[in-house]
Amino acid sequence: MNWYGRSLVSGCLAALAGLASLTAQAQAQSYPTRSITMIVPFAAGGPTDVIARIVTGHMAQTLGQTIIIENVVGAGGTTATTRASRAANDGYTLITGHMGTHAASVPLYPNLAYHPEKSFEPVGLLAGTPILILARKDFPPKDLKEFVAYVKANETKVNAAHAGVGSVSNVSCELLNSVLGVKPVGVPFNGTGPAMNALVAGQVDYMCDQIVNAVPQVNGGTIKAYAVATPERNPSLPNVPTTAEAGLPAFQAQAWNAIFAPKGTPPEVVAKLNEAIVKALDDEAVRKRLLDLGSVIPAGADRTPAALGKLVNSEIAKWTPVLKAVN
Numbered sequence: 102m103n104w105y106g107r108s109l110v111s112g113c114l115a116a117l118a119g120l121a122s123l124t125a126q127a128q129a130q131s132y133p134t135r136s137i138t139m140i141v142p143f144a145a146g147g148p149t150d151v152i153a154r155i156v157t158g159h160m161a162q163t164l165g166q167t168i169i170i171e172n173v174v175g176a177g178g179t180t181a182t183t184r185a186s187r188a189a190n191d192g193y194t195l196i197t198g199h200m201g202t203h204a205a206s207v208p209l210y211p212n213l214a215y216h217p218e219k220s221f222e223p224v225g226l227l228a229g230t231p232i233l234i235l236a237r238k239d240f241p242p243k244d245l246k247e248f249v250a251y252v253k254a255n256e257t258k259v260n261a262a263h264a265g266v267g268s269v270s271n272v273s274c275e276l277l278n279s280v281l282g283v284k285p286v287g288v289p290f291n292g293t294g295p296a297m298n299a300l301v302a303g304q305v306d307y308m309c310d311q312i313v314n315a316v317p318q319v320n321g322g323t324i325k326a327y328a329v330a331t332p333e334r335n336p337s338l339p340n341v342p343t344t345a346e347a348g349l350p351a352f353q354a355q356a357w358n359a360i361f362a363p364k365g366t367p368p369e370v371v372a373k374l375n376e377a378i379v380k381a382l383d384d385e386a387v388r389k390r391l392l393d394l395g396s397v398i399p400a401g402a403d404r405t406p407a408a409l410g411k412l413v414n415s416e417i418a419k420w421t422p423v424l425k426a427v428n
């Protein structure tokens with residue numbers, strides 16, 4: 102091909118590339134034009150599912166499109182997160198991840214098929230979720246001091262429910278167990294929705310979990326809460342002491358849930374989704390539902406995609422040495 106032919110070809114290619122980027126831009130500007138799938142990496146009825154449903158219910162109104170929740174379970178939430186990382190990066194498939202899927206899983210799964218920072222665009226933080234130490238209602242210990250003594254004395258007999266290796270319930274109880282120096286049997290579920298049902302039914306002994314689906318059960322007396330692992334008590338459970346008040350200050354844990362999009366999702370799309378999250382978090386009805394369930398609503402500065410990116414980075418840095426030491 103002579104120089105004229107070559108420059109014609111490269112001119113056409115440049116025009117095509119320009120056209121493609123214009124189309125992508127136009128698509129991002131008109132986003133969303135159809136329903137959005139929100140992957141929830143745990144079973145229905147657990148904290149991640151409940152928070153995702155509360156916030157996306159409002160986001161759907163802002164965006165003018167349905168948001169369909171798809172519960173994809175397995176491997177402590179990493180199966181779903183792998184799937185979300187491989188989805189088209191057009192804003193129509195998102196995931197509500199958490200401290201487990203987007204931080205703790207990194208040191209726990211050496212062959213993880215995604216990386217929370219490299220495979221996703223952070224979209225926005227939805228809620229902070231204090232961790233509670235919970236037990237079936239007829240578990241013998243009356244308070245945290247008795248719990249500590251009982252679990253130490255019955256280490257080989259007691260069991261702890263969790264939502265799979267790397268889940269929040271798993272890593273927070275691993276941390277608790279390492280503080281206590283015990284290794285009880287773990288009982289995995291597809292999420293702490295089903296794990297909570299087993300706790301209510303008295304089929305498992307204890308669990309450490311995000312406050313959200315525990316509040317109605319604790320208040321209804323179907324399970325008991327020994328302590329909340331945060332510096333302050335939670336207004337939704339004012340009678341539950343902090344771990345420091347109850348004699349175990351070394352156990353501190355708080356988790357969070359947030360929305361992520363596959364890497365390369367256009368910035369305009371991420372911005373629209375983030376705006377919809379912010380609107381939801383400012384809505385009185387959404388706030389009330391989240392607060393009634395004990396969650397902590399992120400303050401303004403913590404709501405940006407950049408702030409979520411920083412959180413993921415600092416949480417990986419925080420949990421990696423802790424979990425390596427525990428293992």
Ligand code: ASP
Nearest residue numbers: 147149268269270292293
């Ligand atoms: N709270 C859970 C966890 O332990 C998962 C869930 O939301 O069901 O990671």
